[in-house]
Amino acid sequence: MRRCLFILLLLFGVQPASALVVDQDTLWTGERFFTEDVRVLSEVTLTVAPGSVIHFSGSRLEVSGRLLARDVEFSGENWGGLLLKGNDATTLLSDCVINGASTGLLVQGGAPRLERLTFSGNKVGLELRGKAAGKVSNCRFIDNSKVGLFLKDDSTTSVVGCWFENNHRYGAYLYHAQPKEFYDNVFVKNATGLIIAYHGTDPVVSNNRFEANEIAIQVDRAARPVIRDNLLRGNQTGLYVYRRSDPLVTGNRIEENRVGLLVAYSSYPQIEGNDFLANELALKLEFQSSLWETERGAEARIGETSARSAFAGQGMRSVTEDDRRAKGMAGAVKVVGNWWGDVGTAELVKIGPTGNPSFIHDGKDQATFVDVGETFPLDKVIFAPWSESAVTEVKP
Amino acid sequence: MNSKMIKYLYITLTLLSLGLLCACSPNGEGGLSGQMLFQDQPLASAQVEIYLKADKDRSVQPFAVVVTDVAGRYQVSLPQGSYFVIGKKRETTDDGRTRMLMAESPANPHQVAKGVSSIPSFNLHEMGREGLPMADAATGLSGQITYQGEPVSRAFVYIYTETDSGLVGPSYGEAVQSDKSGYFSIDLPAGRYSLVARKRVDGSRSGALSPGDLNAPYSGNPVKVRRGERLSLAEFSLAGVDAEIYAQRQADGVFAKTDTRLFGLVLDAEDQPVSDVYVFAYLDSRMVGKPVHMSVPTGEDGKFALYLSDGGTYYIGARSAFGGPLEPGEWVGTFDDQPDHRVAVTRGTETDLGSIIVKEFW
Structure with a gap:
């Protein structure tokens, strides 16, 4: 395959380049083919002219200086993608397509401007790490096999107006990162639209739209974000709160999902002032028991860590049990001040605050569950007082 | 403090004491x-x-x-x-x-x-307020970094107070970067210092040097700075990192080929080869810290070769990154013929480990 591509490029008059260090300001135009890494030195500017097509085969572009590229296609086979090392805001990539790489664009620190880019067919589309800052705006993350956008390592990059579609595992993954802004993004048809995971990952995620994902938002492993004013519609699961995660969830419109909100494994979120509309099941508790958490929670996490961590117990960044501890566990999950739609509210009025709503699955529907041969009571949901009217505005 | 807390405190202190005694x-x-x-x-x-x-x-x-x-x-x-x-x-x-x-x-x-x-x-x-040695504003040194007679901007000058490290690694007391004209100046407490300057092509402050980088110790090392003195150094010239020496050092390093070799395949749970995974050998069964040997990353076929300097008992693991805590998206696994991931190796032999199964960690 590689040989065929090489011959084709020769036939079309494209000169293959060998190993290259760019040590002075340089302009690339037209079609370029690189079989070895290209390194742009610090204080050097590489400008790629609009309409250029840059191919890499088994190699990558590494920029320590500055990269200016507009309307350029970066692609290749078995290639590593673009690496920006500490580039400041004078680096600007706009209207480019980056596809087929192991990591399409890796930003290692700095604050480059990334605007209207398309990341498609990569393993990871865009990864920002090393306390990266700056802004990713109006980009498209489509059909990446692992993660569309991976924000990690104390990065604060804003993510605004981006489109995440059909990413096979996660549309966006926030891991130990606090994006300064995260709004006006759309997540469609991803396995999981957005995951916010691990203790210390507490961003504000607001005014985004999630539709037709398997899971729209997953909050996992002791993360405590604020999920506010989002639309979660037509997903298999709207919001999945998992493994000791306690997000604040408010002002969201959660509608037409198979399960609106799924709470599992010792999570005690604050769910206030949301609209739950026309979900097959508005709220479900699963393996959720304050008694289980008291008796088995810490032990289970130790077991999980040693079983899954690197080699012999040196696992992810450490989270103490104190960090994970819920502020209040009394066998109940509070979900008060929410609007359950006209039909749901009518049912609540009829059954009263101690009744068993048909749209909530909790300890009133399933008294217990079994874990390693022992029975634990499933928590109950406190849903009163509820809102008498919708709390969110219908958005287009 | 209730009795339960006192009990926990007692147990913790006891365990800590035992640990220190043991240590x-x-x-x-x-x-x-x-x-x-x-x-x-x-x-x-x-x-x-x-x-x-x-x-x-x-x-x-x-x-x-x-x-x-x-x-x-x-x-x-x-x-x-x-x-x-x-x-x-x-x-x-x-x-x-x-x-x-x-x-x-x-x-x-x-x-x-x-x-x-x-x-x-x-x-x-x-240590000063910023974690640096307490400096005296009236005391310090300055100089100019050059390469082939031309000033070198944004080179790092590292100030070492001890020389046992060979003026490499992170044990320097301070570092300062040269300006556009190659000049640098730094406040220091009075004392004896050894200086080395480096400029990496990627602009980074630390990390292994590569061909194209510039590097040299100061020819007048060690320098003595007296209290109240602003010492002006003679020209501080750098030299390029030699590609042949670099290649030789790489060959002599962790990837060096020997006559004692472990080999095999890195596979996922569906028995598909996994690329870009390193295989590590540890001497300690806990498999923490720096491994004694590591392979180059696996290719598309998942094959690995791990060269060892000697026979003995090694503990084998595989990861798609080295150093730092495990992060989501990494492949990780261990050699599992023995529960403790151990393999006994005879010097001068080649040992087929079969397959190491790795999982993606999320």
């Missing part, structure tokens, strides 16, 4: 010993922290901690491996000021094999 045991199989100094005098009650990694911003707890005795001496038992030693002491001066003394062993990292290895004694330094 200090002179009968341990291997370990490190040495002496901490401050202004060339023994420093009692200093905390000696033993780390598995070199990063300045360590995000993990020390592997072991001991305290120096009245003569500033310490000894700690450790399993075989490589360790980084740091000395620290917070104390109150006679005038009521709180100060922090700190330094890394200039000879870091230290290898522990059988028996107790002695670390050269080293001085702790008083």
Whole structure:
């Protein structure tokens, strides 16, 4: 395959380049083919002219200086993608397509401007790490096999107006990162639209739209974000709160999902002032028991860590049990001040605050569950007082 | 404090005490010993922290901690491996000021094999508000970095107070970057210093040097800075990193081929080959810290070859990254023929480990 591509490029008059260090300001135009890494030195500017097509085969572009590229296609086979090392805001990539790489664009620190880019067919589309800052705006993350956008390592990059579609595992993954802004993004048809995971990952995620994902938002492993004013519609699961995660969830419109909100494994979120509309099941508790958490929670996490961590117990960044501890566990999950739609509210009025709503699955529907041969009571949901009217505005 | 808390505290203190006793045991199989100094005098009650990694911003707890005795001496038992030693002491001066003394062993990292290895004694330094040695604004040095007669901008000049490290690694006391004209200036307390300057093509402050990088120690090392003196250095010329020497060092390093080899395949749970995974060999069954040997990353076919310097018992793991905590998206796994991931290797042989199954960690 590689040989065929090489011959084709020769036939079309494209000169293959060998190993290259760019040590002075340089302009690339037209079609370029690189079989070895290209390194742009610090204080050097590489400008790629609009309409250029840059191919890499088994190699990558590494920029320590500055990269200016507009309307350029970066692609290749078995290639590593673009690496920006500490580039400041004078680096600007706009209207480019980056596809087929192991990591399409890796930003290692700095604050480059990334605007209207398309990341498609990569393993990871865009990864920002090393306390990266700056802004990713109006980009498209489509059909990446692992993660569309991976924000990690104390990065604060804003993510605004981006489109995440059909990413096979996660549309966006926030891991130990606090994006300064995260709004006006759309997540469609991803396995999981957005995951916010691990203790210390507490961003504000607001005014985004999630539709037709398997899971729209997953909050996992002791993360405590604020999920506010989002639309979660037509997903298999709207919001999945998992493994000791306690997000604040408010002002969201959660509608037409198979399960609106799924709470599992010792999570005690604050769910206030949301609209739950026309979900097959508005709220479900699963393996959720304050008694289980008291008796088995810490032990289970130790077991999980040693079983899954690197080699012999040196696992992810450490989270103490104190960090994970819920502020209040009394066998109940509070979900008060929410609007359950006209039909749901009518049912609540009829059954009263101690009744068993048909749209909530909790300890009133399933008294217990079994874990390693022992029975634990499933928590109950406190849903009163509820809102008498919708709390969110219908958005287009 | 209720009785339950007191009980936990008692248990914790007991375990800590046992741990320290164990760590200090002179009968341990291997370990490190040495002496901490401050202004060339023994420093009692200093905390000696033993780390598995070199990063300045360590995000993990020390592997072991001991305290120096009245003569500033310490000894700690450790399993075989490589360790980084740091000395620290917070104390109150006679005038009521709180100060922090700190330094890394200039000879870091230290290898522990059988028996107790002695670390050269080293001085702790008083730290300023930004974690740097207390500088005197009227005292310091300045100079110009050049390469082939031309000024070199944004080169890093590293100021070492000890020379045991060979002027490499993170044990420098301070670093300063040259300006557009290659000039640099730094405030320092009076003392003797050794300087080295480097400019990496990627602009980074630290990391292994590569062909194209510039590097040189100052020809006038060591320099002595007197109190109240602004020392102006002679020309500080750099040289390029030689590609052939670099290649030879790479060949001699962790990837060097030997006549003792482990080989096999890295596969996922569906028996598909996994690329870009390193295979590591440890001497310690806990498999933490720096491995003694590592492979180059697997290719598309998942094949790996791990060359060992000697026979013996090794503990084998595989990861798609090296160093740092495990992160989501990494492949990770172990050689599982034995529950403790062990393989016995005879020198001069090639051993097929079969397959190492890795999983993606999310």
